[in-house]
Amino acid sequence: MxxxxxxxxxxxxxxxxxxxxxxxxxxxxxxxxxxxxxxxxxxxxxxxxxxxxxxxxxxxxxxxxxxxxxxxxxxxxxxxxxxxxxxxxxxxxxxxxxxxxGSDKTRQQQLINMRRDFENLKMKDSETIKQYADRIMTTVNNIRLLGEEFSDQRVVEKITCLNRDNKLVLRTIHL
Structure with a gap:
């Protein structure tokens, strides 16, 4: 063959x-x-x-x-x-x-905006953890596509520590 x-x-x-x-x-x-x-x-x-x-x-x-x-x-x-x-x-x-x-300057601005978006991501009340994780991964993958290193640890921390009604919720999400 x-x-x-x-x-x-x-x-x-x-x-x-x-x-x-x-x-x-x-x-x-x-x-x-x-x-x-x-x-x-x-x-x-x-x-x-x-x-x-x-x-x-x-x-x-x-x-x-x-x-x-x-x-x-x-x-x-x-x-x-x-x-x-x-x-x-x-x-x-x-x-x-x-x-x-775009130019390196444009790319750097895109990275700054996406990092800010990542930091500001919050789980919505109507959202499942899976939907929230998907939104996080979309942002992370866009950052990585621009050539930026982004550790899985930061992603896991963002997903596993959700503060809803001042209660810490821990979940396991497979990336």
């Missing part, structure tokens, strides 16, 4: 952070992520290369086109027009990141 890899995830302009995680994993699975990160050309062949060195060089050269192909296949036609002038997969990655995630 042979394994046919799935096509890359397609980005249509919404949920960039989720697409970026999926695309990074897709490229890593195909040994192409370093091509995006490093954006370097393979060194030229030495004089009198062996067949194995020639094959390896050709494979390394092809990786940059494979990575770019993944990007072009992994975006809708509307998004494709934004990256079609990019010469490298790193340029395409950076362009999409800048446009859809």
């Amino acid at each position: 042979s394994f046919t890899p799935p096509p890359p995830p397609v980005f249509a302009g919404e949920n960039y952070n989720i697409w970026a995680v999926k695309m990074r994993t897709y490229l890593q699975a195909h040994d192409l992520w370093n091509v995006v990160l490093n954006d370097t050309e393979p060194p030229p062949l030495r004089a009198n290369p062996t067949i194995a060195q020639i094959r390896q060089h050709n494979e390394d050269c092809a990786k940059k086109y494979k990575a770019m192909s993944c990007f072009q296949s992994g975006v809708s036609n509307v998004i494709f027009t934004r990256i079609m002038a990019c010469d490298t997969s790193k340029q395409a990655w950076d362009k999409l990141k800048e446009e859809f995630q």
